[in-house]
Amino acid sequence: MADSTIQIGILGCAEIARKVSRAILISQTATLYAVGSRSIEKAQKFAADNGFPATAKVYGSYEEVLDDPNVDAVYVPLPTSLHIKWAVLAAQKKKHLLLEKPVALNVEEMDVILAACEANGVQFMDGTMWMHHPRTAQMREFLSDAKQFGEFKSVNTCFTFTADQNFLENDIRVKPDLDGLGALGWYCVRGILWATDYELPKSVIALRNPVYNKAGVIISCGASLFWEDGKVGTFHCSFLTNLTMDLTAVGTKGTLHLHDFIIPFEEKKASYISAVECGFKELALGWVPKPSEHTVTTDIPQEVLMVREFCKLVGSIKNEGATPEKKWPTLSRKTTLVLDAVKASIEKGFEAVEIAS
Amino acid sequence: MADSTIQIGILGCAEIARKVSRAILISQTATLYAVGSRSIEKAQKFAADNGFPATAKVYGSYEEVLDDPNVDAVYVPLPTSLHIKWAVLAAQKKKHLLLEKPVALNVEEMDVILAACEANGVQFMDGTMWMHHPRTAQMREFLSDAKQFGEFKSVNTCFTFTADQNFLENDIRVKPDLDGLGALGWYCVRGILWATDYELPKSVIALRNPVYNKAGVIISCGASLFWEDGKVGTFHCSFLTNLTMDLTAVGTKGTLHLHDFIIPFEEKKASYISAVECGFKELALGWVPKPSEHTVTTDIPQEVLMVREFCKLVGSIKNEGATPEKKWPTLSRKTTLVLDAVKASIEKGFEAVEIAS
Known part of the structure; x- marks a missing residue:
């Protein structure tokens, strides 16, 4: 099972990331692989408090999460104004992207993010659990x-x-x-x-x-x-x-x-x-x-089903050469x-x- | 009991008047005293179908209901555009007024109706049952x-x-x-x-x-x-x-x-x-x-409670010299x-x- 799970890195230690970490743990299709924070102590505490395995990577920056070649996908619960920077960077590093809402400050920023995802063949999904x-x-x-x-x-x-x-x-x-x-x-x-x-x-x-x-x-x-x-x-x-x-x-x-x-x-x-x-x-x-x-x-709670859906799509791309599902970015963009x-x-x-x- | 009930006349045989007739019957504080329609046959059928007592007056016009000195109050379920004519006439004939909604086509008409009620000391209430x-x-x-x-x-x-x-x-x-x-x-x-x-x-x-x-x-x-x-x-x-x-x-x-x-x-x-x-x-x-x-x-269904509230106010005016309750016309006018x-x-x-x- 472990081999086929999607290895997720989390950027930041937002409150909502606690809920999503739990969802990843429960999902069985994803692994809490890494967490990065501008403060390594915060990241360590977050990993310890939220059931990250002992093998999980704890980084003192977001960049290190994105640079880790074993990270398949990132969950980004950063404040909206930081999305354009980190979502685009994540896509450029070929990390699939589960992005908290609101996904962008406006549709122009959103389109930059979506273009980066498309250019790099990564899946985009926003964190709307329901x-x-x-x-x-x-x-x-x-x-x-x-x-x-x-x-x-x-x-x-x-x-x-x-x-x-x-x-x-x-x-x-x-x-x-x-x-x-x-x-x-x-x-x-x-x-x-x-x-x-x-x-x-x-x-x-x-x-x-x-x-x-x-x-x-x-x-x-x-x-x-x-x-x-x-x-x-x-x-x-x-x-x-x-x-x-x-x-x-x-x-x-x-x-x-x-x-x-x-x-x-x-x-x-x-x-x-x-x-x-x-x-x-x-x-x-x-x-x-x-x-x-x-x-x-x-x-299975809705946030776990969200993680599973995301991992299913990421897995199809990673393992079967599928192309990213357009439904999710389309819904985010319309919103x-x-x-x-x-x-x-x-x-x-x-x-x-x-x-x- | 019969002596103290409010004797109600109904103008017209609208569908909603069936429900209000039943409410009057159940209320025990009002009597189905009269019904008038432009067609005496319709009025007769309405009275027979809706539990009017054998002694009830059945008229072939609205005027006759208003001219009957034993009618204390009228229930007016006529189309809104006819309200100004018949509500004002009813007030002038000193009949208390339970008026179906919408009460008037606009506030100018409403004010004519309310002025007539006030000038003649009759209670006004609209038929908003809830x-x-x-x-x-x-x-x-x-x-x-x-x-x-x-x-x-x-x-x-x-x-x-x-x-x-x-x-x-x-x-x-x-x-x-x-x-x-x-x-x-x-x-x-x-x-x-x-x-x-x-x-x-x-x-x-x-x-x-x-x-x-x-x-x-x-x-x-x-x-x-x-x-x-x-x-x-x-x-x-x-x-x-x-x-x-x-x-x-x-x-x-x-x-x-x-x-x-x-x-x-x-x-x-x-x-x-x-x-x-x-x-x-x-x-x-x-x-x-x-x-x-x-x-x-x-x-007691809401429409019966409405009839009772109306009859309580009418009874206070008729028997105890009270003045009309201003709350009800005020709410109608604001609406x-x-x-x-x-x-x-x-x-x-x-x-x-x-x-x-």
Whole structure:
């Protein structure tokens, strides 16, 4: 087994890297092969705390991870502003790339990263874990079933959490030079694009009343999205309100609801509510049929399934000469395109911004 | 008992009047005293089909109901465009007024109706049944609890149903000369105003992509709403998608979700989901605490509670010389003000429209 696993190097010791390290450990298809930090002590502590094998390489720089010929792929949880440098370097060193979201500060940077991946034949995937939950696939079937869901018409997503004072003062997500996108809705936009089967909207209008911190980073915002065929979407995201992860999609025949689309309430089972051709009882004294709840169980958490999918693709390239799967970079790029439009709309005083498809 | 009940006359034989007739019957505080229709045969059939007592008066016109001195109050389920005529006449004849929604085509008409009610000392209430469900009061407590919900920040509502071909061709709600407001979101706006404790937004921007029928009536639309203090709201309403009745309100500490805010899935019990100060388990492997579901049971359906509330107020005026309760006309007027702004925004090409408070 060990021989065929993908050897992963991690750049940096971000909080999220703890979760992904655990996922790599559980995955059985990848190995925690190396970790690099600007501080070797931090890297040593991280490796010790997160189940790295005794043989793992611990480096005092990111460069050394990239220069290690035994590293097949890197997981990059660095702040977004550092992605362009390290993702491009990783690709140039022929390391497959699992890149945390938001993947880039804008689509121009994203395209530089994707071009590097393409030129070097490496797989690109972003770290959006919920894409890999079996619930997501089951919900996708529901949305794609013309008999049950009908024609897609509208979608609303919401992702908020109450950041504490420490987060609001010190987290990379409130620093303009680190994750300068702040609360700008990666998950909300991905949720909307997922729901519409990744059809790009024609235009985007940011909601008024975005909130900035003192450094000028957005910590609360939203937008409405409009498609050529009349579909509409809305989202709201914030660091200032209670943890909420809503997705509601409505079609001519069906409705999908869930309240934990990004991180399920529980690790091993996740639910969603579907409703199909609902009407009223006589005199509208109640609904018939009522929406129904569906529970999807999984022994393997979504982040482990993400690692496995990534390793499967990397393994195919490495062992079978396959070419990189285009689906994942395409989804990341579309998400970034929409986020750019939201940001542009805010900057232009909430004007409509067209999205080039 | 019979002596103290409020004697109600119904103008017209609308479908919704069947539900309200049943509610009056169940209420024990009101009597189905009279019904009038432009067709005496329709009125007779309606009375026979809906449990009117043998002594009930059946009239071949609306005027005769208003001229009957024993009618204390009228329930008016006529098309919106007829409200101004019949609601004003009813008030002038000193009949208390339970008026179906939307209450008026615009706030100018609404103000004529309210002025007539005020001048004649009659109670005004609109027919928004869910206002009277005990669940609504319980959810209100949650939203008003600073320790649980915190400061209000955002709200989203959705009310849609799939109208069949017959509805789309013949219902009063698709006829410009009858319910000319079409799908324009009475319930969605009322839900948002309820959630914000009836604080009027400062401005409204309609969502693009509204859908009109051939006669120019809106059958799908939405809007975003903005408050002075930064609160934001969004809604979507449509006759073209599956029955959906969502309300999600998010505060700094809490979240409220429900999927049947207008008409509960079941008549005698209704649920909502509340979440308070949610966070993540270690490594964000799940939520703690999880949102919790609350079920409110009621032996008395919301429309019966509406009739009782109306009769209580009418009885106080009639028997104890009380003055009309201002709360109900105020809520109706605020709802109408916001709907006017949404309509104006659509007509102005989705510009922001300020709401005069």
